[in-house]
Amino acid sequence: MNANWRSCLLAGTAVVLSCGGAAANDELLKLQKDPNQWVMPTGDYANQRYSTLSQINKDNVKNLRPAWTFSTGVLRGHEGAPLVIGNVMYVHSPFPNNVYALDLNNNGQIIWKYEPKQDPNVIPVMCCDTVNRGVAFGDGKIILNQADTNVVALDAKTGKEVWKALNGDPKKGETMTSAPMVVKDKVIVGISGGEFGVPGHVTAYNLSDGKMAWRAMSVGPDDQIKVDPEKTTEMGKPIGKDSSLKTWQGDQWKTGGGTTWGWYSYDPQLNLIYYGTGNPSTWNPVQRPGDNKWSMTIFARDPDTGMAKWVYQMTPHDEWDYDGVNEMILADIPVRGQQTKALVHFDRNGFGYTLNRETGALLVAEKYDPSVNWATKVDMTTGRPEVVKQYSTHAGGEDKNTQNICPAALGTKDQQPAAFSPKTGHFYVPTNQVCMDYEPFKVSYTAGQPYVGATLSMYPPQGKNNLGNFIAWDAGTGKIVWSNAEPFSVWSGALATAGDIVFYGTLEGYLKAVDAATGKELYKFKTPSGIIGNVMTYVHNGKQQIAVLSGVGGWAGIGMAAGLTKETDGLGAVGAYKALSNYTQLGGVLTVFSLPD
């Protein structure tokens, strides 16, 4: 079977045609180059979230207007973005993780829907809202990560279940929020639950039948974490034997966190997948001495075998919940003047990292928000941050409240993905501008119970009253190009286009378009609810469309989403974002925009 999905699809009408068991890698590689479609949540394997479409551009974007809308029927936080394949759009919702196939030829009429029945007991073990970041497509299947850790493959034509794989156990606090990624003949998925002591892992399931192909843990023995002590490197050097185990006290690694709930990327030429691992558990650093490897780490792995080629730990012995899960954007750019196969990563810890994605060499590590104060800099030889003792939550010991740490636990950026424009060479980063007080306390592990061990309060940096910025970043030099202040964190994912514009959403609910070169605001529209979804684009009937989910929630909006009112609830977010409810209410609506005829 010739694996040209695009031509298969174009042969169909409203409904996706099955083209048989094609090699998904070839299909997806081709499909993601077609700007008329949006075949993966990240836009492409490189996570660039860039479209070559320019029908909507900086001159005419002021005329943009909603073309049609669709309520998912679910409230709470709507992260992620729909897919468009042919004339069908696939829209997902937060728990209960409904999936709708919508007919683009008919204003989004429902072709099929998948409404899984899940045990609602999974909700209390989802730390930061009942979010889901979207579905993947490959080989005629739509792949869904359910909150209850069922990975489900649906027939893209009919919505019928093709296979199902159980990836974890919610009774242990294991849940799923991230989107799967299809690479070659496999589906790559992560796991959530860092606040419940869940040991992180990445798992590959066969795209054809859902059988597990491999699983690589984040922490633990070398065979479980799939490293070769001699060949797997960090900062250019072999990591050696028991690289993870020896950085933990006793058996603590078994509940050690390092969950894997961020976005994944893939370099087909290097045949490497990239992702980051989350915080070590518990959040009380006093309780778990050591570097806690490989939490807070960028992994580069072979998708066929799962073996790690290189690693880089950004925040050894995390004391602030600076999860390293944020996406890796792959781009070939000049770095310090030299053309480089770069990997660019905006970490929760407030540093923007540029690495050589082939070797894992650290090239740039600079603060992408001036308020970042927990570390002065990253030592470019060791790769370690130089921690400021005043802001070390470990240094004060348990039950000591360390104040004015910037950024807060939800980082200078969290899950909200950045975009890259090859046209401008800039990265466009939705950021948080939030600081915190952090008080660690002793906690003991019970499966399925919160294993947080810290009380937090969050607020803007001193002298500021805005909780976020949307910035353009030069990853070759580590400098902010421009920065737009936003009243709240920008918790939505960005989209850059060849129309010289960048789109993002705001927590108050605005979809905004700004000039890619200057950041000047060119358009805004108030969608029904706060936006924490990611902007995407496609073409239908010759017209470029822009789509985004609104539905306030996520960690920043957890107070509204879960109805919490105590300021330190929501792991400290409730207090910081309490004013949000003056701007928007809960929702769950897709808005599709285009230019007037």
Added chain:
Amino acid sequence: MNANWRSCLLAGTAVVLSCGGAAANDELLKLQKDPNQWVMPTGDYANQRYSTLSQINKDNVKNLRPAWTFSTGVLRGHEGAPLVIGNVMYVHSPFPNNVYALDLNNNGQIIWKYEPKQDPNVIPVMCCDTVNRGVAFGDGKIILNQADTNVVALDAKTGKEVWKALNGDPKKGETMTSAPMVVKDKVIVGISGGEFGVPGHVTAYNLSDGKMAWRAMSVGPDDQIKVDPEKTTEMGKPIGKDSSLKTWQGDQWKTGGGTTWGWYSYDPQLNLIYYGTGNPSTWNPVQRPGDNKWSMTIFARDPDTGMAKWVYQMTPHDEWDYDGVNEMILADIPVRGQQTKALVHFDRNGFGYTLNRETGALLVAEKYDPSVNWATKVDMTTGRPEVVKQYSTHAGGEDKNTQNICPAALGTKDQQPAAFSPKTGHFYVPTNQVCMDYEPFKVSYTAGQPYVGATLSMYPPQGKNNLGNFIAWDAGTGKIVWSNAEPFSVWSGALATAGDIVFYGTLEGYLKAVDAATGKELYKFKTPSGIIGNVMTYVHNGKQQIAVLSGVGGWAGIGMAAGLTKETDGLGAVGAYKALSNYTQLGGVLTVFSLPD
């Protein structure tokens, strides 16, 4: 205090200014003549839902586009419409009946919100979704009818509670879904619960302090129903003593229904309010012999005293649940060639009635849907319908299934209000085209338990596959002018404007604009969810705006709203409307439209 609210309001900026204890009648009379505002759910006292605005007209309406949107944070059916007073919009939601004051100068930012805590046990006693049809305004207050029968007056500036009056008891099945109406110094409210044996009443509360001024029952002794046996007339004749009591067996009137949950209207010159009463309880006609007066009746009452001037019972001894609650539209029109102070009423029973609103004289009674078959005609001398025995559910007796009765229980029209254009002279009526099988069964009364006593199935008329039409009607002759077929019932309220267009929403979620003269579709937009709200219009910053709530539900959408699946559930609606979930999902979003700059 000079009671010119409009000038008071215009003196303010975003926030309504208090102008003291003015006479609300004068205020409202003036305010409702200002097309820039929309000060009552019905548009005006006459219930015409007509605007003299013409900036948006039949030539440019094709360019209409959403200007901003607002999610109410609540799912399920959103009936009613927001108010606009000055630069503030007041938006309500279904249970829990949140009210939001939105700043029109700032894309709907929330000025205040009122989020009542109500016992969720009221939900199961709401027969036909947890709807609410909107708030009223008068004397600086926003009046809300809560589901739990609390009538609440809020300070329009601050949202703070001014007074609260308890109008019923949900434990007896008494709930509130309708909008209050402010007349002079009183707030007029009804009661819901006809499916629970609730005896209907209309109650006037003092606008100033919430104290009850009068209450008029629908059924019962003369003093309770506030009639004068000599002066209150039907068909021009005094109704006589015990006009209600003698049409009931024994004490059945005490649980006799005749609830009052429709729209109210008012003629300031005649000083009469008009409203209709609902079905007699139970739905099993065999169980309650007699005419069951004054269920199914149009009442004309003095708003100062509550006394009835005239009555007209449309469906004596109801056998089909043809509630008479649908709105009375007051219009001065030629009837059979003679200029008339008319009252026009599109009844659930499928007849469009034109009466002299001063005398209650019946002038026209014609079918406004050709499928209506339960009666051949209305006898213009007696005012009684000529029932076709084949479709009498009483005639077959209990446990006999009578088939193919048209219309179904939800009528040729239900709560969805019609509009009238003085410019065309036509009435624009959102209709249902649904028939039913009806099987009465014996039921005994228990307070707070369903007292329905009939099993129903619903479906389109034979040979048809569409469940609704949107029609233009000549009330002077009783003829359909034009009729647009719609796939589902048109459960949304219409708006007619001087732009020669009529707006309405569809259950799939389209806001539509059609040519007032011909019905030709000029514009449609797919809102997030099915529309059962009413379209309204106002002006902001010199631009005409059109607004409508989407959020599928109501009786027609009860299957989706309440998650029911058995075909006869939802009093028969679930089966008829089951295809609706292929078009839309639950939502709760206000969409505001305007022309591009």
